[in-house]
Amino acid sequence: MSSDPFFSDSGLRRGRLGTAHLVFFTVAASAPLTVLGGGVTTMYAVSGNIGAALSYVLLAVVLAVFAVGYAAMSRYVAxxxxxxxxxxxGLGRAGGVAGSAVALTAYxxxxxxxxxxxxxxxxxxxAxxxxxxxxxxxxxxxAWALVGLLGVLRIDLNATVLAILLGLECVVVVIFDVVSFGHPAGGAVTFDGIAPGNLFTAGFGAVLAFAIACFTGFESGAIYSEEVKDPRRTVARATYIAVAFTGLFYALSAWALTVLTGPENAPKASGEAGPGVVFGALDQYAGTVVADVANVLFITSVLAALLSFHNGVARYLFALGREHVLPRFLGATSNRSGAxxxxxxVQSVLAVVVFMAFAVVGRDPVIDLFTWLSGAAAVGVVLLMVLTSAAVVGFFRGRSGPETLWQRVVAPVLGTIMLGAVLAVLLLNFDAMLAPDTAAYLKWLLPLIPVAAAVIGLIWGLVLKSVRPEAYARIGRVAEEGLHEPGLHPSPEAERDLWSTAGQR
Structure with a gap:
């Protein structure tokens, strides 16, 4: 393949991304303006919970605890x-294949x-x-053609595009926040929107279900670990920044909406106007030009998220192809761009087949296509984080290193428990994310999709172990030893395999 003028098996291009680039990818994936215009308004409308803004801070704390072990392990696994x-x-090679199936399904x-x-x-x-x-x-x-084109170009070009779009949409969100606090309902800023007593009431489960979906993508920094300038520090640093920024930014903006409408009116106003609550306020207080620009940036916000997730899926497929878990051709990179x-x-082809199938059968693009798939994705991402947090404990068990007990055991165990609780709440309240007239069977079938993917992936991993042991041995290898200091990266041959016989390494 290396002799082909267009394709290469030389791997991804190293050293093209820094901390700022990874922050752009991770924050752009959650699309701040889309979260405010779509996620926050829907959360208020469906849950009726006027203290929902505080849920972003609560979940940011949970994700920060998760990030402790995740960041510690990122020093060893690129x-x-x-x-x-x-x-x-951390949990064995077959478990890794199960995780990859969940990741591919969710993203x-x-x-x-x-x-x-x-x-x-x-x-x-x-129109x-x-x-x-x-x-x-x-x-x-x-949009598909544009995302597909950018997806095969240089990753730093993608990061530049995301940086511009993300910066502009954040400016719009800040303008909305300023407008809201400058024109509070009743003439005075109220703190009811961030009062703990108002969060832990009716609708709390639905609030968590919507709020965790808004964080989807924050964890994607590790996907680019082979392309960063300093793998030992960049992924960890970018993840902490992304968690802190999104948690506080979303909480502030959700609170601002309650200040603008009045806390008691936020659910009704959100239900009646949806994103119009945000853009109507901008039109009224900041001018029509700002409102029109905000509408354009609302569009580019979704486009930025599309590009971020496209890049993530492409790199998962690359890693699985390179390690022969999936067909080897997926491990090809561009000679020109290194993408x-x-x-x-493959991701572009899959995407167009699925969304065109929805179009052919006449399904609604938002109520059906977006809501169904984003709900299933939220379950998948939380399940993936639960498995990863547990894997950190397994990875550091019996392994010497500079990490503290907090990094190698306490935080990962706490993260596993807390994320497991979030997953349980999400599953129990999954129907809150769907339209009221959604078929009853979809309320349990959709969240089962990532679970089924995990089972299929686990079975495939065990099959590889039996029939293609050379491919099985490749699973989870550190991409390039030169990325790390000598002795820091794990030795794949010595890794624990929970799916082998007890005690086998």
Missing amino acids: NAGAFYAYIAN NAIQIGLYGLLGAILKDFM AKANIDLAWWIWALV PIAGSI
């Missing part, structure tokens, strides 16, 4: 498969679902502003 490699090195689901959301937004915007009335799937195809071109193309 692999584009991210959580797949973490789980393989593909949210990425494909976003095409439905973007198509619907673009359809309404272009209102340019009198161009086209079907939502046509606009989704336009995982095969994985990028």
Whole structure:
């Protein structure tokens, strides 16, 4: 493959990304303006919980605890498969394959679902502003072509695009916050929107379900660990920044909405106007031009998230192809850009097949395509974090190193327990994320999709162990020893394999 003028098996290009780049990818994946305009308003409308803003701080604390072990392990494991490699090195190789199946299912689901959301937004915007009335799937195809093109170009170019889009949308969110606190309902800023007593009431489960979905993507820094300048520090640093920024930023903006409408009116106003609560306030207090720009950035916010998740899926496919867990051609990179071109193309093909299938059968792009797939993705990502947090404990068990007891045991165990509780709440309240008239069987079938993926992945891992032991031995390997100081990276041959006989290494 290396003789091909377009494809290479030389791997991803090292040293192109720094901490700032990873922060752009991780924060852009959660799309701040989309969270405010879509996630926050829907959370208030569905849950009726006026203290919901504080949930972002609560979940940020949980994710920060998770990040302690995750960051400690990132010093040893640099692999584009991210959580797949973490789980393989901590819970065994077959477990790693199960984790990779969950990751591919979750990240593909949210990425494909976003095409439905973007198509619907673009359809309404272009019809209102340019009198161009086209079907939502046509606009989704336009976005698909753009994302597919960027996905095979240099990763630092992608990061630059995301940085620009993220910076602009954050400016709009800040303007909304300033407008809200400058024009409070009743003439005075109220703290009811961040009062703990108002959060832990009716609707708390639904609040957590929506809030955790807003954080999807924060954990994706490890996907780019082979392309960063300093793998030992960059992933950890970017993850902490992303958790702190998104948690505080989302909490502030959700609180600002309650200040603008009045806490008791936030659920009703959100239910009636949806994103219009945000853009209407900008139009009224900041001017029509700012509101129009904000609408455009709402669109580019979704586009930025699409690009971030596309890059993540492509790198998971690359890692699995390189290690022969999936077909080897997926391990190909572009000679020109160093991008995982095969994985990028496969992801693009899968995305267009799925969202066009929804279009052909006449399903709604938001109520069906986006809501169904984003809900399943949220379950998958939390399940993946539970497995990863548990893997940290397994990885450091019996291994010497500079990490403290807090980093290697206490924080990972706490993270596993807390994320397990979040997963349970998400599953019990999953129906809150769906439209009231959604078929009853989908309320349990959708959250089972990532669970089924884990089972299938585990079975495939065990099959590889039996019929292709050479491929099984590759699972979870550190991509390149030169990325780490001598002695820091794990020896794959000595890794624990929980799916082998007891005590076997």
